[in-house]
Amino acid sequence: MKKPTARIRDEIARLQEQLRQAETREAERIGRIALRAGLGEIAVEEADLLTAFEDIAARFRQEPKLAHGRSPSTTPPNGAGEASGQSAEA
Numbered sequence: 001m002k003k004p005t006a007r008i009r010d011e012i013a014r015l016q017e018q019l020r021q022a023e024t025r026e027a028e029r030i031g032r033i034a035l036r037a038g039l040g041e042i043a044v045e046e047a048d049l050l051t052a053f054e055d056i057a058a059r060f061r062q063e064p065k066l067a068h069g070r071s072p073s074t075t076p077p078n079g080a081g082e083a084s085g086q087s088a089e090a
Contacts, residue, residue, distance in 0.1 A: 034040070
């Protein structure tokens with residue numbers, strides 16, 4: 001059974017609102033981190049800042065490097081680690 005177009009439009013509108021809210025949360029999170037790092041106190045061109053953020057994003061998209069002596073299957077017993085903000089490089 002096919003959905004009526006009005007129902008599909010309602011679903012699209014609902015999903016667009018969810019996307020907008022998720023993007024707002026992400027932007028606020030990144031903004032708070034940037035302020036804690038002191039970026040709010042630096043006079044920098046937006047293009048330069050965008051380039052720096054792109055470099056950071058590329059760095060974190062790479063495969064994580066393992067600390068010396070750790071095997072890929074090693075995880076902390078409590079499930080902590082990268083999910084709790086600790087990286088394998090620490």
